[in-house]
Amino acid sequence: MIEVKNLNKSFDGNQIITDINASFERGKVNLIIGRSGSGKTVLVKCIVGLHNVDSGEVLFDNTDVTKYKTREQNDLRKKIGMLFQGGALFDSMTVEQNVMFPMRMFSELSFNDMRDRANECIQRVNLVNSNHLYPSETSGGMQKRIAIARAISMNPEYLFCDEPNSGLDPQTAIVIDELIQELTYEFNTTTIVVTHDMNSVLEIGDNILFIHEGKAHWKGNKETILQSDDPQLNDFVYASEFMRMVRKNLRQAR
Amino acid sequence: MKLFSEIGKYAQFMTHVLAKPQKWRVSGRQILQELQDIGVDSVGIVSLLSVFMGAVITLQTAANIDSPLIPAYTIGFTTRESILLEFSPTIIALILAGKVGSSIASQLGTMRITEQIDALAMMGVKSASFLVLPKIIAAVFFFPFLITLSMTLGIFGGWLFGTIAGVVTTVDYIDGLRFAFDPFSYTYAMIKTLAFAFLITSISSYHGFYAKGSALEVSRAATNAVVSSSIAILVSNYLITQILLL
Numbered sequence: 001m002i003e004v005k006n007l008n009k010s011f012d013g014n015q016i017i018t019d020i021n022a023s024f025e026r027g028k029v030n031l032i033i034g035r036s037g038s039g040k041t042v043l044v045k046c047i048v049g050l051h052n053v054d055s056g057e058v059l060f061d062n063t064d065v066t067k068y069k070t071r072e073q074n075d076l077r078k079k080i081g082m083l084f085q086g087g088a089l090f091d092s093m094t095v096e097q098n099v100m101f102p103m104r105m106f107s108e109l110s111f112n113d114m115r116d117r118a119n120e121c122i123q124r125v126n127l128v129n130s131n132h133l134y135p136s137e138t139s140g141g142m143q144k145r146i147a148i149a150r151a152i153s154m155n156p157e158y159l160f161c162d163e164p165n166s167g168l169d170p171q172t173a174i175v176i177d178e179l180i181q182e183l184t185y186e187f188n189t190t191t192i193v194v195t196h197d198m199n200s201v202l203e204i205g206d207n208i209l210f211i212h213e214g215k216a217h218w219k220g221n222k223e224t225i226l227q228s229d230d231p232q233l234n235d236f237v238y239a240s241e242f243m244r245m246v247r248k249n250l251r252q253a254r
Numbered sequence: 255m256k257l258f259s260e261i262g263k264y265a266q267f268m269t270h271v272l273a274k275p276q277k278w279r280v281s282g283r284q285i286l287q288e289l290q291d292i293g294v295d296s297v298g299i300v301s302l303l304s305v306f307m308g309a310v311i312t313l314q315t316a317a318n319i320d321s322p323l324i325p326a327y328t329i330g331f332t333t334r335e336s337i338l339l340e341f342s343p344t345i346i347a348l349i350l351a352g353k354v355g356s357s358i359a360s361q362l363g364t365m366r367i368t369e370q371i372d373a374l375a376m377m378g379v380k381s382a383s384f385l386v387l388p389k390i391i392a393a394v395f396f397f398p399f400l401i402t403l404s405m406t407l408g409i410f411g412g413w414l415f416g417t418i419a420g421v422v423t424t425v426d427y428i429d430g431l432r433f434a435f436d437p438f439s440y441t442y443a444m445i446k447t448l449a450f451a452f453l454i455t456s457i458s459s460y461h462g463f464y465a466k467g468s469a470l471e472v473s474r475a476a477t478n479a480v481v482s483s484s485i486a487i488l489v490s491n492y493l494i495t496q497i498l499l500l
Binding site for chain 1: 276277280364368369370372373375376377378379380
């Protein structure tokens, strides 16, 4: 379980995150949603330690990690898998080498064992005949899957996904969402997904935190989000014509 | 004030870069790759420049000697001194600051804006040391070979084009090369080369590593890398010369 308490973060005097309190449960897909520029990605980067927090606590299984020294931070990060918005695959490495990379750095496995494990992860994300391709030779959806394969290669306890569906077509986006959900349940990870995709929210949102102007504005799940009366949340949820139709149908059904 | 802040940030960056590698086997492979990228891939341009610069130095020296009292071996002597003391170590270093420096800054800048450096950090990899140290080691190891090659080809170019143009004979040229030769000139050139290799790779890496924002920032980082490395080369050239030769 991951908790944040009274978290604050600013850049050059601009307050980005204000006094956020939230908890993210193990074995569930925890979504952080909000408009672009609301502070979602900054919040995640504060949680994983890519940004230092101004004040507040980040607790990984009840241990505050904000005061960790570099070595402790690196040890913690070995338990974290992270999927970046653009995939962040290493351009100079093949798919297989990308997935093997964390093992080459941090495991004592033999080369063959590492390759077997990499292939296992690649198959797990449903990629075939792609081991020797370079990232530039793969599609956006494949890159996301490769990045997921790399993120799970070290059996992480915590999985972070920053806008996993950005730039993907709706069908591929659903495949990625389902994959994240399956992996969360299968490996019992604490999964945090940053998104502003309403399809993802309704598909996989076990817990949802809505960030508005840097503050934790609303908490709930995929069942309660459509029943909320919160104006800011509704502006976000019903921004598209499709979602407005969903609301209309829901009201008629009631 | 900004200069001091940048120097402080650079010094801090270097403390991260010079940390012990987490896995020597992986770093070893990277050093081999960097030897190829930084060193071997520069052999062509260094060779071409050196031959023609040697030729021009010889021809210009010959063109400027019009007194019959100046011995004929002066052409070979001047070519050797110019190439050994300044042309090969300094001018080639400035060329490499452009070629290697911009390439390093672009590579690291692109890795930064595509979050590849963040991905390394998230895996627990000491990203500065992992990415930059192999470049510094490769450059410090290979630049002395490049500069020695440049010296050899520069002197060869001077002889080749000098004799073709008929401004110097082979005997006079070789006499000049051997006249009052002080082996410390080579040592001095190598000391400068090592310093320049370190400065080019570390300063360019610094600019690339801290690139922010968009692709435009990557090109800005590459430009800054070349400008800063060139200034550092010129300033350190003066300081090393002051310390070692005077």
